[in-house]
Amino acid sequence: MILCRLQFECYQDTRLAVAEEAIGLYLAALRDQGQIQGREFPTLMGDSGFTAHVLCPEPRSLHPDFASDQVQQAEQGLHQAGLLAPRVKVLGQELFSDETDPCATPEALIFFTSFLHTCSPVRCAEHFAPVPLYRLPALSNGDQKQLVQWQEDWQACDQLQMNGSVLQHAATRELSELDSDLSRRGRKLAQRLAGQLARPVYYYLYRLGGTSLTEEKNRPCPGCGGHWLLTEPWHGVFDFCCPVCQLVSNLSWDWRD
Ligand SMILES: [Zn+2]
Numbered sequence: 033m034i035l036c037r038l039q040f041e042c043y044q045d046t047r048l049a050v051a052e053e054a055i056g057l058y059l060a061a062l063r064d065q066g067q068i069q070g071r072e073f074p075t076l077m078g079d080s081g082f083t084a085h086v087l088c089p090e091p092r093s094l095h096p097d098f099a100s101d102q103v104q105q106a107e108q109g110l111h112q113a114g115l116l117a118p119r120v121k122v123l124g125q126e127l128f129s130d131e132t133d134p135c136a137t138p139e140a141l142i143f144f145t146s147f148l149h150t151c152s153p154v155r156c157a158e159h160f161a162p163v164p165l166y167r168l169p170a171l172s173n174g175d176q177k178q179l180v181q182w183q184e185d186w187q188a189c190d191q192l193q194m195n196g197s198v199l200q201h202a203a204t205r206e207l208s209e210l211d212s213d214l215s216r217r218g219r220k221l222a223q224r225l226a227g228q229l230a231r232p233v234y235y236y237l238y239r240l241g242g243t244s245l246t247e248e249k250n251r252p253c254p255g256c257g258g259h260w261l262l263t264e265p266w267h268g269v270f271d272f273c274c275p276v277c278q279l280v281s282n283l284s285w286d287w288r289d
């Protein structure tokens with residue numbers, strides 16, 4: 033991912049609270065479109081305006097071509113608060129983040145995230161690299177907010193099951209079961225995207241527990257009941273794949289080498 037600096041210049045007197053709110057709404061709109069990622073945007077106040085630091089999937093992520101209606105509205109909100117549209121400075125590649133997928137149009141996609149990832153939850157099936165959300169058809173009301181919120185919920189459940197101190201079982205169920213609220217919501221988005229792109233979009237079901245390795249290997253696809261064990265793990269994560277149901281999963285982490 034790319035670290036960028038946004039400079040919001042004041043062109044008329046503005047109250048701090050009004051400017052803060054307008055910048056906050058603008059950053060939230062960019063985030064809902066996948067143009068910026070993560071949750072924290074360190075922002076400084078200077079003599080002539082404000083400077084925010086954001087992580088973007090690509091150097092061109094903040095180009096107006098990728099803006100949603102919501103981003104454009106939020107830009108109007110900046111003007112009303114006495115601020116100019118931000119000047120963007122690309123600072124460079126951030127060291128600890130995933131590289132964005134190189135494909136112009138990936139052949140197939142996978143919904144995959146974890147509590148450690150700040151990148152897009154939609155990955156190219158060939159490179160397993162994150163695909164910027166603004167490059168995909170809008171799945172919510174003109175932007176990708178539903179997908180971003182699904183990712184937040186997935187990551188929150190993943191964090192709970194990793195920490196294992198509260199709500200561990202409920203969280204694991206949401207990540208693992210085909211009929212959990214989280215899976216149903218995520219699959220609906222994946223199916224909508226698959227329909228719009230006319231390409232497969234796989235949904236990942238997390239797997240933990242089980243009674244033995246043999247039983248885990250024989251676990252049928254929870255969608256169709258068919259055989260879905262792969263001969264080799266795919267991208268080092270997926271041991272199961274059902275092309276019919278467009279589901280992928282791992283051998284239970286309790287039994288995996
Ligand atoms: Zn790719």
Ligand SMILES: [Zn+2]
Binds near residue numbers: 254
């Ligand atoms: Zn299936």
